[in-house]
Amino acid sequence: MVRHFGQTVMSPGILFLVWITLFAHSVFPQAQQPDVAPSSDATPSATSSMSGSSSASQAASTTFVFVSGTEIPSAAVTSSSAVGNASTVAPAVATVTLVVSNHTNPLYTYNYTSGIQINNTSPGVNNSFSPPFYPSPETRGKGNWTFAVEKARTFVAQLTLEEKVNLTTGVGWQGGRCVGNIPPIERVGFDGLCLEDAPLGVRFADGVTAFPSGLNAAATFDRQLMYERALAIGEEFRGKGVNIALGPGMNGGGRVAASGRQWEMAGGDPYLAGEAAYYSVKGIQDAGVQACAKHYILNEQERNRTTSSSNVDDATMHEIYLHPFLRSVQADVATVMCSYNLVNSSWACQNSKALNGLLKHELGFQGQVLSDWQAQHSGVGSALAGLDQTMPGDVTFLSGDSYFGANLTMAVNNGSVPLARVDDMAVRVMAGFFLVGQDEGFPAVNFDAFNPNGPLNEHVNVQEGHAEIVRKVGAASTILLKNENGTLPLRKPKSIALIGSDAGPPIRGPNGYPDRGGVDGTLAMGWGSGTTDFPYLISPLEAIQRRAIIDKTLVDWSLNDFDLELAASTVTGVEVAMVFLNSDSGEEYINVDGNIGDRNNLTAWHAGDDLVLAVANVSSNVVVVYHQPGPVNMERWIEHPNVTAVLLAGLPGQESGNSLVDILYGDYNPSGRLPFTIARNDSDYPAQLEYINTNLDPEPQVDYKERLNVDYRHFLSSSISPRYGFGYGLSYTSFNLTNVQLHSLDQSALQVRGNYWQDEAFTAANATNEVGSSLSKALHTPRWAVTVDVQNVGGVYGCDVPQLYVAFPEGSGEPPRVLRGFERITLEPWQAEQVRFPLSRYDLAIWDTELQRWRIPEGDFTIYVTSQSAFDENPLSISLPSDWLPNGKGDDIYAW
Numbered sequence: 104m105v106r107h108f109g110q111t112v113m114s115p116g117i118l119f120l121v122w123i124t125l126f127a128h129s130v131f132p133q134a135q136q137p138d139v140a141p142s143s144d145a146t147p148s149a150t151s152s153m154s155g156s157s158s159a160s161q162a163a164s165t166t167f168v169f170v171s172g173t174e175i176p177s178a179a180v181t182s183s184s185a186v187g188n189a190s191t192v193a194p195a196v197a198t199v200t201l202v203v204s205n206h207t208n209p210l211y212t213y214n215y216t217s218g219i220q221i222n223n224t225s226p227g228v229n230n231s232f233s234p235p236f237y238p239s240p241e242t243r244g245k246g247n248w249t250f251a252v253e254k255a256r257t258f259v260a261q262l263t264l265e266e267k268v269n270l271t272t273g274v275g276w277q278g279g280r281c282v283g284n285i286p287p288i289e290r291v292g293f294d295g296l297c298l299e300d301a302p303l304g305v306r307f308a309d310g311v312t313a314f315p316s317g318l319n320a321a322a323t324f325d326r327q328l329m330y331e332r333a334l335a336i337g338e339e340f341r342g343k344g345v346n347i348a349l350g351p352g353m354n355g356g357g358r359v360a361a362s363g364r365q366w367e368m369a370g371g372d373p374y375l376a377g378e379a380a381y382y383s384v385k386g387i388q389d390a391g392v393q394a395c396a397k398h399y400i401l402n403e404q405e406r407n408r409t410t411s412s413s414n415v416d417d418a419t420m421h422e423i424y425l426h427p428f429l430r431s432v433q434a435d436v437a438t439v440m441c442s443y444n445l446v447n448s449s450w451a452c453q454n455s456k457a458l459n460g461l462l463k464h465e466l467g468f469q470g471q472v473l474s475d476w477q478a479q480h481s482g483v484g485s486a487l488a489g490l491d492q493t494m495p496g497d498v499t500f501l502s503g504d505s506y507f508g509a510n511l512t513m514a515v516n517n518g519s520v521p522l523a524r525v526d527d528m529a530v531r532v533m534a535g536f537f538l539v540g541q542d543e544g545f546p547a548v549n550f551d552a553f554n555p556n557g558p559l560n561e562h563v564n565v566q567e568g569h570a571e572i573v574r575k576v577g578a579a580s581t582i583l584l585k586n587e588n589g590t591l592p593l594r595k596p597k598s599i600a601l602i603g604s605d606a607g608p609p610i611r612g613p614n615g616y617p618d619r620g621g622v623d624g625t626l627a628m629g630w631g632s633g634t635t636d637f638p639y640l641i642s643p644l645e646a647i648q649r650r651a652i653i654d655k656t657l658v659d660w661s662l663n664d665f666d667l668e669l670a671a672s673t674v675t676g677v678e679v680a681m682v683f684l685n686s687d688s689g690e691e692y693i694n695v696d697g698n699i700g701d702r703n704n705l706t707a708w709h710a711g712d713d714l715v716l717a718v719a720n721v722s723s724n725v726v727v728v729y730h731q732p733g734p735v736n737m738e739r740w741i742e743h744p745n746v747t748a749v750l751l752a753g754l755p756g757q758e759s760g761n762s763l764v765d766i767l768y769g770d771y772n773p774s775g776r777l778p779f780t781i782a783r784n785d786s787d788y789p790a791q792l793e794y795i796n797t798n799l800d801p802e803p804q805v806d807y808k809e810r811l812n813v814d815y816r817h818f819l820s821s822s823i824s825p826r827y828g829f830g831y832g833l834s835y836t837s838f839n840l841t842n843v844q845l846h847s848l849d850q851s852a853l854q855v856r857g858n859y860w861q862d863e864a865f866t867a868a869n870a871t872n873e874v875g876s877s878l879s880k881a882l883h884t885p886r887w888a889v890t891v892d893v894q895n896v897g898g899v900y901g902c903d904v905p906q907l908y909v910a911f912p913e914g915s916g917e918p919p920r921v922l923r924g925f926e927r928i929t930l931e932p933w934q935a936e937q938v939r940f941p942l943s944r945y946d947l948a949i950w951d952t953e954l955q956r957w958r959i960p961e962g963d964f965t966i967y968v969t970s971q972s973a974f975d976e977n978p979l980s981i982s983l984p985s986d987w988l989p990n991g992k993g994d995d996i997y998a999w
């Protein structure tokens with residue numbers, strides 16, 4: 104009999120029909136060494152702040168402009184202007200003119216204040232990609248931000264220009280106790296700000312918890328668990344005195360399977376990543392810590408991340424990559440981190456379209472944008488394009504120079520940057536501080552990131568009871584891929600043999616490699632700035648042996664990955680042979696066995712696939728356990744008849760072995776689902792890393808040619824059958840889905856899922872081009888609901904994850920189906936529940952590149968509901984006919 108934590112098992116055979124409303128999720132509202140990338144800096148000439156560079160790139164046709172290689176003028180860093188002479192006093196009105204160029208030639212001249220193009224110095228040159236967007240929208244103090252922005256304005260009003268500038272400029276690499284530090288302003292009693300990695304716990308500190316990875320949290324498909332994990336993480340940051348926690352991560356959009364940092368992120372589907380982002384931001388900020396949505400934007404791989412341009416079309420940008428950031432803004436995220444890469448040939452941290460246009464205008468983001476560590480490439484240009492804070496503050500680590508700091512002060516005084524922009528930068532920095540209540544009773548920094556054994560580390564222990572949530576999320580995120588004839592759960596086996604180094608404790612200890620850049624035992628975290636130090640690490644070997652005491656099971660092992668003979672003899676005659684595999688990845692600044700962040704292959708490390716085959720040669724009951732940072736290729740053994748069960752455990756954190764035992768022995772019924780698709784062939788994934796031509800282009804072009812077809816969308820649209828599809832995962836029980844229904848909702852009674860802009864204008868038909876238009880209330884209020892009855896038809900309790908996919912009308916240009924809902928529910932044997940999926944206008948909208956707004960395409964929609972995966976060939980379905988939509992067409996999606 105299986106049971107789950109804290110719940111008594113109900114007797115089977117009784118039918119409980121429980122009606123629940125699941126759409127009001129708001130009831131549980133939910134780096135470097137900071138992204139330290141010693142950058143090889145093959146960057147185009149970084150223009151000094153005094154010369155007033157600007158990121159404005161070319162003008163743009165906003166319809167699909169796919170730009171490839173040579174057509175692109177390299178990064179649009181440019182020269183220009185300032186009206187007025189250098190002085191010690193900022194001009195009352197600065198009239199800033201921007202000259203936009205492509206390294207060699209000036210192309211356009213812009214009036215910053217009006218955002219109007221004055222002239223085109225190279226008429227006929229159509230190298231359009233990242234359109235300019237000026238001026239930088241000022242924060243407005245809407246919704247939950249009203250008091251925070253008011254307080255921030257009052258605070259900033261008493262500051263001198265130098266003090267305001269100090270709020271925008273980190274003190275420099277290793278210049279303080281945290282990975283990023285804003286200096287104090289003692290005159291007004293402000294203690295400064297501490298910024299610290301990582302998305303899964305406090306980095307460079309002791310007395311902290313090593314939580315499961317972000318990808319594991321996504322694999323739970325459980326909003327409540329995402330929230331609980333983030334709340335616990337937030338509490339630890341607060342306990343250490345950290346103002347800004349550098350997470351959650353929300354890249355990993357499902358294009359590159361080998362992408363190094365995807366274990367820090369939330370999987371290959373933007374809707375899932377958006378929910379994970381929302382509940383992670385809520386959790387961290389409910390603990391009183393500012394969250395940081397990162398990395399903005401299109402930082403989808405480690406390879407050449409500091410030199411390459413990610414080139415994407417407008418619709419894909421909105422529908423795939425921007426969505427998790429939209430959900431973060433709806434969760435009132437305080438800060439956003441701009442990324443290393445260029446976006447359509449303009450650096451992400453000085454890309455006015457991305458920062459001013461998408462983030463601060465369309466999404467109405469009210470907090471601050473801070474740079475990834477050393478991701479800034481200009482002073483005036485980045486300030487005008489919407490960057491609010493430079494991290495860690497120096498141009499390159501320890502260079503002693505800054506684009507901001509004294510140079511920003513000078514730029515204001517000579518009229519290159521309007522004083523109003525610096526005021527807005529300072530207000531945005533302080534607004535996040537007040538938003539989460541850090542002005543009252545916030546703990547002082549009590550650790551010392553770069554000097555852990557020094558006198559400033561007070562060794563404050565902040566772990567509380569968080570090991571319990573680590574263990575629970577670890578179990579809930581473990582995905583059962585194969586389970587022949589009820590191999591699992593284990594029932595008091597007489598004997599078990601554990602094979603492979605991943606079963607045992609790391610030889611050098613859990614923190615033996617700096618920033619976890621190496622693996623010589625069980626793998627529970629990837630490498631890079633997204634790491635914490637483990638306080639301890641429970642290996643599978645330890646946890647299984649503790650269980651063996653109870654069951655009187657004989658346990659033997661061989662932890663040598665390469666001794667195939669020893670492996671074979673160890674499992675001979677043993678009831679259950681378990682082979683442990685891993686595959687690791689991380690951040691670019693560490694090279695592990697030739698893997699420079701991204702993985703060089705998708706197969707097991709240390710010849711693990713050979714180990715499985717050697718064991719399967721002698722044992723007919725082989726259970727494979729995989730610890731991995733993303734999709735893996737299991738083709739060499741997955742169909743082997745002796746491989747009877749396969750568990751994908753991801754990177755589960757410090758309780759790894761315990762979480763695994765909960766699953767293996769049925770104390771926790773597996774319910775983790777794949778947050779990405781596993782292909783049969785590596786070439787089946789939508790995009791590949793370029794492993795060749797590494798030394799040619801100084802600015803490699805990464806063209807997002809697959810457009811909307813990331814992860815399962817690509818497999819579906821190209822009719823490629825995956826090994827295991829997105830959303831897939833088995834249970835020890837089974838579920839029946841019946842009775843799918845569609846309901847039109849009375850809007851007056853409904854709540855928006857997340858915060859929104861409350862201006863009346865945004866409910867009006869024509870108000871699409873306003874600040875916050877993509878967060879309009881009308882767009883996000885649930886308009887329809889789909890219900891389905893789910894029943895547990897097996898003998899044990901279990902959790903099911905019904906998923907809702909939308910098929911857009913023919914001809915709308917969308918992939919065959921896209922995720923727009925999921926719920927994880929727990930059911931006792933024979934218990935049934937109705938699950939309700941809300942659908943807003945936004946959920947059915949596509950980004951219209953010509954209208955520059957969200958639009959519901961004309962035609963009939965089909966809604967699919969399934970517990971299987973995106974690839975279920977017989978899902979329940981219901982159609983949403985066009986006459987349910989206003990006027991039979993969706994041009995105006997607000998007026999009905």
Ligand SMILES: *[C@@H]1O[C@H](CO)[C@@H](O)[C@H](O)[C@H]1NC(C)=O
Nearest residue numbers: 151152153498504505506510
């Ligand atoms: C900052 O200003 C100083 C003095 O004008 C100048 O030498 C330096 O190049 C500037 N630094 C940057 C990064 O613009």
Ligand SMILES: *[C@@H]1O[C@H](CO)[C@@H](O)[C@H](O)[C@H]1NC(C)=O
Nearest residue numbers: 175176177205207208225228
């Ligand atoms: C910049 O634009 C000019 C036309 O004004 C063009 O001749 C030149 O090749 C472009 N430079 C680059 C680096 O693309």
Ligand SMILES: *[C@@H]1O[C@H](CO)[C@@H](O)[C@H](O)[C@H]1NC(C)=O
Nearest residue numbers: 198199200214215216217218
């Ligand atoms: C720029 O636009 C602003 C606002 O429309 C206007 O006041 C200013 O005169 C313009 N400056 C120039 C140089 O055209």
Ligand SMILES: *[C@@H]1O[C@H](CO)[C@@H](O)[C@H](O)[C@H]1NC(C)=O
Nearest residue numbers: 200211212221222223224225
């Ligand atoms: C474009 O405008 C700038 C700034 O007003 C001026 O310096 C430049 O001469 C103009 N170029 C052309 C071709 O009109």
Ligand SMILES: *[C@@H]1O[C@H](CO)[C@@H](O)[C@H](O)[C@H]1NC(C)=O
Nearest residue numbers: 265266269273274286287288
């Ligand atoms: C600004 O910060 C620097 C340290 O980064 C400090 O030396 C300086 O005194 C500060 N200036 C003001 C006006 O607070």
Ligand SMILES: *[C@@H]1O[C@H](CO)[C@@H](O)[C@H](O)[C@H]1NC(C)=O
Nearest residue numbers: 587588589723744745746747
């Ligand atoms: C599972 O059971 C079926 C039917 O009893 C049998 O044919 C098959 O060989 C079994 N598979 C394994 C892996 O034991």
Ligand SMILES: *[C@@H]1O[C@H](CO)[C@@H](O)[C@H](O)[C@H]1NC(C)=O
Nearest residue numbers: 696698704706707708709710
């Ligand atoms: C894949 O990469 C890992 C790590 O570098 C290495 O151990 C393994 O041998 C590689 N696999 C193959 C098939 O090359």
Ligand SMILES: *[C@@H]1O[C@H](CO)[C@@H](O)[C@H](O)[C@H]1NC(C)=O
Nearest residue numbers: 407410699797798800801802
């Ligand atoms: C791209 O990355 C590869 C592998 O790290 C490196 O060899 C190459 O120099 C990089 N190219 C650029 C332009 O950064």
Ligand SMILES: *[C@@H]1O[C@H](CO)[C@@H](O)[C@H](O)[C@H]1NC(C)=O
Nearest residue numbers: 129132246247435857858859
């Ligand atoms: C933020 O605003 C939403 C409504 O817009 C409200 O439901 C929520 O409680 C607010 N959150 C906080 C922390 O005030």
